[in-house]
Amino acid sequence: MTQRPLELILARNLMSALSTPAFLVDEGGVLVFYNEAAGMMLGKRFEELGTVGADEWGQLFGPFDESGEPIPYDDLPLVAAVREGRPAHAEFEIHSTDGASHEVEVSAFPILTAHGSQGAIAVFWPTRMNGDGAGPA
Amino acid sequence: MKVKLWGTRGSIPSPGPETIRYGGNTSCVGVTLSDGSLLALDAGTGIRCLGLALGEEPTRLHILLTHLHLDHIQGLVFFAPAFRPQTEIVIWGPASPEASLRDRIARYISAPLSPVEVRELPCDVSFRHCPQAEWEIGSARIRAASVAHRGPTLGYRIDDGDSSLAYIPDHEPALGADLDLLDEDWISGFELARDASLLIHDGQYADAEYPRHVGWGHSALSHSLAFARRTGAERTVLFHHDPMHSDEFLDRLGGEASRRWQELGGEPGAVGLAEERAEFELPARAREAVAPA
Numbered sequence: 001m002t003q004r005p006l007e008l009i010l011a012r013n014l015m016s017a018l019s020t021p022a023f024l025v026d027e028g029g030v031l032v033f034y035n036e037a038a039g040m041m042l043g044k045r046f047e048e049l050g051t052v053g054a055d056e057w058g059q060l061f062g063p064f065d066e067s068g069e070p071i072p073y074d075d076l077p078l079v080a081a082v083r084e085g086r087p088a089h090a091e092f093e094i095h096s097t098d099g100a101s102h103e104v105e106v107s108a109f110p111i112l113t114a115h116g117s118q119g120a121i122a123v124f125w126p127t128r129m130n131g132d133g134a135g136p137a
Numbered sequence: 138m139k140v141k142l143w144g145t146r147g148s149i150p151s152p153g154p155e156t157i158r159y160g161g162n163t164s165c166v167g168v169t170l171s172d173g174s175l176l177a178l179d180a181g182t183g184i185r186c187l188g189l190a191l192g193e194e195p196t197r198l199h200i201l202l203t204h205l206h207l208d209h210i211q212g213l214v215f216f217a218p219a220f221r222p223q224t225e226i227v228i229w230g231p232a233s234p235e236a237s238l239r240d241r242i243a244r245y246i247s248a249p250l251s252p253v254e255v256r257e258l259p260c261d262v263s264f265r266h267c268p269q270a271e272w273e274i275g276s277a278r279i280r281a282a283s284v285a286h287r288g289p290t291l292g293y294r295i296d297d298g299d300s301s302l303a304y305i306p307d308h309e310p311a312l313g314a315d316l317d318l319l320d321e322d323w324i325s326g327f328e329l330a331r332d333a334s335l336l337i338h339d340g341q342y343a344d345a346e347y348p349r350h351v352g353w354g355h356s357a358l359s360h361s362l363a364f365a366r367r368t369g370a371e372r373t374v375l376f377h378h379d380p381m382h383s384d385e386f387l388d389r390l391g392g393e394a395s396r397r398w399q400e401l402g403g404e405p406g407a408v409g410l411a412e413e414r415a416e417f418e419l420p421a422r423a424r425e426a427v428a429p430a
Contacts, residue, residue: 003328006283012323013313114232115269 005118007111008032021104021124027117029082031057041104041126043097054079063092064101077108081120085110091127103128138277138297138419139169140335144183145411147307147341147355147377148208155383160413162186163208164306164377166337170297171421174275178293178304178337179203183413184212188219195223199274201267201281202230203306204290205241213242214251224260229281231289232266239264267291285309285325286354294329300419303333303370306377311360312352316367330368334419338364340375340410343390358394365408366401376411 008026012033015022021038025031031052039045042061052060054073063071073079077088087109095101108122144162152161163181167190170176175191177184177200184200191198196218203209218224230238242264243255255262267281277297284292284305292305303326310316310325321327330336339356347357355377356364365373375394378387391410398408 002322003282004322006285006325009314009323009325010285010312017313114234 004032005113005115007113007118011111011119011121015121021126023078023122023124024119025078025082025122026119027082029054029079032119038124041096041102041124042094043100061096062094064094065092068093077106078120078122081108081110081122082117085112085117101130102126103130138171138295138300138302140302140337140417140419141167141187142183142337142374142376142411142413142415143167143187144179144181144212145376145378145413146181146208146380147339148380150182150208150211151380155385158384158412159378159382159387159410162413163211164203165212166304168295168302170275170277170295172276174277175199176201176274176277176295179209179306180213180216181208181210182212182215185215185217188215188217191218193221196221197225198227200226200228201279201293201304202228203292203304204231204286204288205245206288206307207245209307210242210245214246214253219258219260219262222259222261226260226262228262228264229267230264231281231283231291233289237264238266280329282326282329284329285312287352290354292326292329294333297419298421300421301333301335302419303330303336303338303368305329305336305338307354308339308364309352309354309356309360310364311356316360316363321367324364324367326364327368330364330370333368333370334372335417336365336368336370336373337376337411338373339377340390340394341377341379343393346379358390358397362394362398362401362408365398366403371407372417373408374411374415374417375408378411 015035019037021041022035024033034046077090080088089107091105093101093103105125108120110120111118144165145160146163150161162183164179165181165183166178167187168176175198246255271278271280277295280294281291286307295302305326340361341355342357344357344359394408
């Protein structure tokens with residue numbers, strides 16, 4: 001296994017201590033971690049899911065726009081943060097494994113280091129839950 | 138590869154009768170590679186004695202700095218070979234977006250903190266940022282990687298033949314993390330220390346002291362032992378002793394470290410505390426025979 005960059009390790013450690021849903025992707029855009037709060041919102045802990053690529057993520061959780069259409073991977077704030085090295089913000093809907101859907105605001109920012117972009121962090125702000133899912137505490 | 142500990146203390150020099158055995162000089166480790174090349178890992182006050190031991194002969198030396206906290210550079214202006222024109226010194230250290238390595242070190246080697254300026258040093262001195270990729274010095278391959286501490290900080294791995302030395306003197310890998318649960322690729326410094334012949338690692342705090350020092354950039358004993366166990370280092374030396382720790386305290390801490398290491402299933406004698414002037418010889422290990430397909 002290749003050693004993760006220190007900046008990603010520290011970001012993961014910080015996110016682990018937060019009660020705000022937060023997601024971490026590496027420099028290739030692969031989801032490498034999300035915290036317990038995010039796991040509660042999705043209905044699946046990261047330890048159960050593991051590292052996933054964009055395709056699998058999209059099939060499991062979305063995201064979807066206001067008309068229910070899947071949002072292209074390239075339009076996601078995390079992708080903009082990783083590829084363009086800039087912060088990005090969006091509103092969309094995701095589905096959790098228990099059938100609930102969550103309207104969220106998402107802010108993503110890149111992890112830029114002396115050696116270039118190492119990935120990005122996205123923080124989800126749930127604004128509304130629809131359905132019968134347990135949802136966030 | 139020969140390794141000698143010239144300074145084992147962290148934070149600030151702490152000379153006196155109560156620290157005479159483990160030593161009061163701050164971080165410096167001398168390394169003689171198998172081809173005779175000389176390295177100094179950090180330049181705390183221990184490097185003064187290393188300089189005296191080198192004598193008057195012309196010297197070429199590489200100094201590998203983990204970071205620029207004072208306890209890792211304070212000895213530079215008292216390093217006798219730096220004041221001889223026949224000496225060549227290459228100083229390696231972490232890059233920073235703020236200023237070059239030379240300019241950051243010059244903040245210390247300049248008025249009013251120092252009587253001499255970098256440009257006045259008689260030796261041939263140069264400054265290099267550590268590359269991301271492995272590089273060679275003499276017979277060794279050197280690797281540097283960022284590790285969890287306060288500010289830009291590196292750990293080093295030195296491979297010479299089949300022997301390897303990992304040097305991570307200032308390290309808090311368990312900050313916000315459980316080292317027993319993380320996958321190895323998510324542990325700060327893991328690749329530097331993996332299966333090292335000798336790991337010199339931060340051991341600043343007893344477990345009871347750590348809660349008052351969370352985020353200060355150093356390890357508690359439990360963290361150091363967990364890191365050593367996870368990385369599979371053959372031998373571990375706990376380093377960067379807290380200046381408040383007397384020889385008597387460190388004797389007790391060393392005893393506890395040894396006992397707990399064996400409770401974890403480790404070999405007796407494979408973990409110990411760093412003592413100033415201690416020497417280690419890392420022989421080339423025989424490679425395991427590869428079975429035919």
